[in-house]
Amino acid sequence: MAGGDEAAKAPRRRSGRPRGETRTREDIMAAARGEFQERGFDKATIRGIAAAAGVDPALVHHYYGSKQDLFVAVMELPPEIPNLVRNAIAGDPDTAGERLARFFFGVWDRPNTISPFLTLLRSAVTNEQAAAMLREFITDMMVGPVTEQVAIDHAPIRAPLAASQMVGIAMLRYVIGIEPMKSASVDQLVAIAAPTLQHYLRGPLPDSAVSRGETAGSQAAPR
Known part of the structure; x- marks a missing residue:
């Protein structure tokens, strides 16, 4: 017992x-x-x-x-993203906006790759560490490659404008869930975003706005 x-x-x-x-x-x-x-x-x-x-x-x-x-x-992001962006937008500059949109939304719509980006978007609103990581991602992995490949002039303002369009749609679609963005297909998103992206990358920009934007960017840059 x-x-x-x-x-x-x-x-x-x-x-x-x-x-x-x-x-x-x-x-x-x-x-x-x-x-x-x-x-x-x-x-x-x-x-x-x-x-x-x-x-x-x-x-x-x-x-x-x-x-x-x-x-x-x-939040360790794949280091190959900049090269993927460069490859995606290489080619005819007159259709770069469409290729960039298709690459961006195509990547985000893959369940195995969207998780870290969603985490960054949700956390960046309230946490400075996440905000800094999101800024680094946009600057190093999106803005830099786009600037190198496509921008004809005023690169310091063109690439961030393009990034703002894509990140804004991503926030509405994947985080906030606003219709019709939430249920739109990738093809529909590309059709919506491509003309604006193309204009930001290659179209004429108002001289006054460009001057103010580039001056602000140079003042904010570390020396």
């Missing part, structure tokens, strides 16, 4: 194979992606991420440090 009592008091082990360090890290990362995407940076918590991953919150801190460190790890 004593042996039976000892067995009854012994802690139960979970059935199945232990997860191990690699799987635990992957589970935490997957849970963090989901929490950040759904709640944004400010509302997501280490405790909530740990619960979603099925681990103790201490393990989240052990593997990734602070919530900000975990957010940076989750």
Whole structure:
């Protein structure tokens, strides 16, 4: 009987194979992606991420440090994006706007690639770390390649204008969910956005607006 009592008091082990360090890290990362995407940076918590991953919150801190460190790890964006943008808009400059729109919305409509971008958009509104990462993404991965490939003049203002068009539609479609943007097909989005993008990239711009925009940009740039 004593042996039976000892067995009854012994802690139960979970059935199945232990997860191990690699799987635990992957589970935490997957849970963090989901929490950040759904709640944004400010509302997501280490405790909530740990619960979603099925681990103790201490393990989240052990593997990734602070919530900000975990957010940076989750938001690691594919380094090949600038080259993909360059390849997408290479060709006839008179149709660059259409190619850029098709590439951009085509990428965003893929379930396996949209998650980090949604997280950035949702979190950038309330968190400076996310806002800085979104600015870096737009500047280094979108504005730079577009400027190199397409802009005929006034590049400092043309590429950000094009980026504002695409990011604005993405916010309405994927984050806020405003119709008809939410349910439009990629072809419909391209038809809507391409003419404006083409104008921003290659069309005439008012001299006064261009001068003010470029002056403001040069003043804001670090020396």
